Amino acid sequence: MDVAFSFAGETLVPLASGALFWPAQATLLVADLHLEKASHFARKGWLLPPHATAETLAALIDAVEASGATRLICLGDSFHDQSGPDRLLPEARSALQLMTRNLDWWWITGNHDEDAAAALGGRVMTETRLGPLVLRHEADAGDRTPELSGHFHPKLVIRQRGRHIARRCFARSATKLILPAFGAFTGGLDVADPALRAALPGPAEALVLDGGRLLRFPVV
C-alpha cells in the first residue's frame, strides 16, 4: 500500500476508483454517487443509458471487496435527486439493500438527495465525526477541524506537450480532504476553479492515482 498518505495523523489509502479507505477504522468512503441520474434525465426526454447505476454499484462492490472494509460512508449526493430511490431497477435495489444490511452503512445527506436514501437501510445523518475527522457533504471553509467531504467533484486538468489531460482527483490542504465524485455519470470541476479554491484555503494539492503510483500536483 505504497499509495497511502497521512492526513491529520491518520493513514488513508486512495483507490483508483475514487474511493478512500481508512484502515484504522475499517471504513470505506465515497462521495457523489449520483445514482439514478440517467433516469432523472429520461423523465425529461433525454434517454441516457440506464446502466450507470449498475456500473456505479459494481465499482462500489469491487472497492468494498478489495479493501475489506466493514463500514461504508457515502458523503452525500448519493442519489441525483430526492425521488431517485423510487426509480431504482429491482436488481439495483436489492444489491443496495443487501449492502446496507451487511455493512455498517452511513448515508451523509447532500444537496441533491437529502434523506431520500433512508428507505434503503443504513443510518442517515447530515454530518458526523469519526476519530479526529469531521465528515460532511460540502467543505466548511470556516471549520478548522480536519474534514473529509465531497460535493465539488474535483478533477485535475493539465496540459503537457500539447495534450489536454483531465483526471478525477483528491484535493487536499492541511486540514481538508475533498473526494472525487464516484458515480459513473458524474463530471468534474477543475481543482484550480475559484469555487473549489475558496472551499480549500491555504496551500493545496491534487492527488491522482495512476498506474499504481500516487502523483501529487500543487494547486495554484
Add this chain to the structure above:
Amino acid sequence: MLEVAGRGRHALLTAPTGAGKTLAGFLPTLADLVTTPHAGLHTLYISPLKALAVDVQRNLLTPIAEMGLDITVETRTGDTPSDRKARQKARPPQILLTTPESLAILLSAPESLTMMAGVRRVIIDEIHAFGTTKRGDQLSLCLARLQKLAPAMQRVGLSATIADPESWAGWLAPDADAAAVEIVRAEAGVDPEIDILAIDDRIPWGGHNGRYAARAVMQQIARSRLAIVFVNTRAVAELVFRDLWAENDEALPIGIHHGSLAPEARRKVEAAMAAGRLRAIVATASLDLGLDWGDVDLVIQMGAPKGASRLLQRTGRANHRMDEASRCLIVPGNRFEYLEALAARDAVAAGELDPDAFRPGGLDVLAQHVVGLVAAAPIHPDELYAEVRSAAPYAGVTRDAFDRVLDYAATGGYALKAYERYQRIVAGRDGLLRLRSAALARQWRMNSGTIVEAVAMNVVFGTGKPGRYGRKLGQVEEYFAGQLRVGDSFMFAGQTLEVTGFDGADIHVRMGRGSPKVPVYAGGRMPMTTRLAARVRGLMNAPARWAAMPDDVREWLELQARISRLPGLDDVLVETFARDGRWYMAVYGFAGHPAHQTLGMLVTQRMERAGLMPLGFVASDYAMVCWSLEPVDDPRPLFDPTVLEDELADWLAASPFLRRAFREVAIIGGLIERVQPGVQKSGKAMSVSADLIYDVLRKHQPDHLLLTAAWTDARGKLTDVARLADLLEQAHGRLTHVRTAHVTPLAVPSMLTIGRERVGAEADSALLAEAEALIAEALRFD
C-alpha cells in the same frame, strides 16, 4: 428548363458558376404563376446558406417588380422572427426560400400537412454541397416527406459542374430512380486560365500553405480589381492574412472571412466586397458557395487545391460572366504540391472531375427525422418505413435496422427495458405512433439539425468585468480557449487580441500586440482526391513533362531518379535509409493524409511487435515516414492486409476519433442536449458528457445503435479505411523496396515536418508522470 418543366419531369441542371442557373431554376415557376393563379405555396427553394436564400430573394424580387407581377416571395431561416414564421404557416407566400434545417422544423409542424399539399416544385440549389453529407441525408428525408404530401411535386436540382451527373440524378430522384430525372447541361463557358506561381523557378522543400510567397501574392492583388485568396484551414487564414498585411506597403483594403467569425462580422466583410470597398479577401471554404459578392477578377489558391472539382469551383468565384475566362493562381507549398497543382490544372483542362462518394444515410439522422415526422401527425410504422425508403440514402435500410432506429427513438434502444414509462414515442390502439407530449416536440425543435460544432467560447471586446462586453468577434474552440490566460494574446479575425478576462462562455479581449498564439480548429485539411493522386504519379512517370517545370522541381525529380527511383503508376515505393543513428522508412502511398496517418499507426504497431523499436512517424497526402532504432530489412510483412480489420478495431476503440464521432451522433440522434450557442455549459452535475456515456455504453451494450453509427462515421470520415485497405493490397502485391545510403529527395518534405507531430493518445499516463516529475524538479530546493 421550361421544356423539362412542361413535361412535369424532375430535373437536374448542371452549369458552371456564373451561368445564371438559379434564375433558370425559377423560370418555370414564374411562368406557371403568371398563367395559372395558385393560392398558397407553389415553390420551395432550398439553399445550403441562409445568406444565399436572402440573396436569391433580392435577385427574384427585382425582375418580379419590373415585370409588375403579383407574386409573393419570402425567406424562412433561423433568423426569421417567430411572428412571421407563424404567419407563414397560416398564409404562406407563393415562393418560400429556406434551408434544410428550417424545412425539417417546418415539416415537424402539424400545419405542414395542409401547407405543403399544393406545392408544385422544389428547387435545391448547390446540390453538390449537400449530397454526401448528413445535411444531405436530412434533406433527402425531407424531400421524401414533401413528395408524400404533394405527390405531383417536381424536384429540381441545381449544381455546379460535377463529375457524375447520373449518380446525382439518382440521389435527387424519388426512390433513387435516376431515370425519372432529366439531366440538363448548360453550355460550358470560356475555359478558365489557371497558373501556378514559381518565383524565379523556386519552389520550397517543405511547408504546405504557400506563406513564403506573401510578397508576390500582394503584388498580384495590387494588379487586380478584387482577389479572393483561398486557404485550406481557418488557422492558415489568420496566418496568411497577417503575412499579407506585413507586405501591404500601399495599405490596400484587405479582409478575412472564415467560419469561426461572428455572422455579423462575415456579413460586414461580404457587404464591403459587394460594394467594391475591398481589394482582396482571405477566405476558407466559407466562401466556396453561392453568392455573387462582387467583381472578383482573380482567385489565388494558397497551397495545393486537393481536388479538381474544388479547384474548378473556386476558380469560378472569379468573373461571374460566361464570355470571359476566370483566372486562378495556385501557390504550391512545396514540390509535391507543385505536381499536385499541375495535376489539378491538367484535370480541369481535360474535364476530369472528382466523383463524389455516396454512402448510406446516417442512422443518427434517421433517428432525429422520425421523431420530427411523428410530431407532425400520427403515423403507422409501415407507412413511415415506406416513406423513409423512398429517400435515396435510405433506400437500402432493412426493416430490422429501421425498427432498431424506431426503438432507439422511442425508448433509447437499451437491452435493459428500463424506460418503458419514459417512452418518447407511443403506439396507440390504432397502431399509429404518437409523441408522448407536446413538450417533446418543442425539445426536438430546439435540438434538431445535423451540424454539430465543437464546444466553443465567444470572443468579445470587454474589460473582463462580468456582464459588460462589447462587439462579438466570433468563436474559438473551448480546447484552445482553455489554454489562454489573462494577458495572453492570440490571432483572430486578422487582429492580435489580448485576453482581459473570462465571463462564463465569453472571453473578453482588447486589441493587443506581442507574439500571439494561433487558434487550433478541429477538422483540418481535406485529403487529396484519388484521381488527383493518380495524375501526380503520372507526372512523375512522364519525364517529357519535366522540362516545362520550374528548375527546382525538375532537379528534384531527376535527383530522385538517380539516388533512388520514382514511384510507379500503381506500385508502392518504400525507401529505407539510416540517419543520425536511426533507421528511416519512407512509404509513398499517395493515399491522402488520413490514410497515411492510420498506416503510420498500423505499421509502427507491427514494428513494435517485431522488435524494431519504432520511435515515431509523420504523414502527408503523399507519404508516410517512420523511424526506429532497428532497421526494416523486409518491409513486406509490415503491409500484410489480412488482419487489418482487427487491428483497426482495437486502435479506433481507444482513439479520440471514435469519442468525437460518438458525441456527434449522440447530439444528432437526440440522446444528449445540444449546447445552445452563447449559453454556458451548465454546471458539473447538470449535464452528462458524451465521453462518460460512451464509456458506459461500450461496456454494457457494445452493439447499441449509436455506437454502430459512430463506428460507421469514424471509419468513413476519419481514417479513410477504404483507401488504406487499397493501399495495403497494392503494397502487398506491388511493393518496390529501395535501400539508399542517405535521405532521398522525395523524403525531404516529410522529414522537415518531424518534430511537429503530436504524441499518441495512449501516452497520457506517461505525460502525467512526466508533468509531475517536471514540477517536482522545479520545486526542488537542493
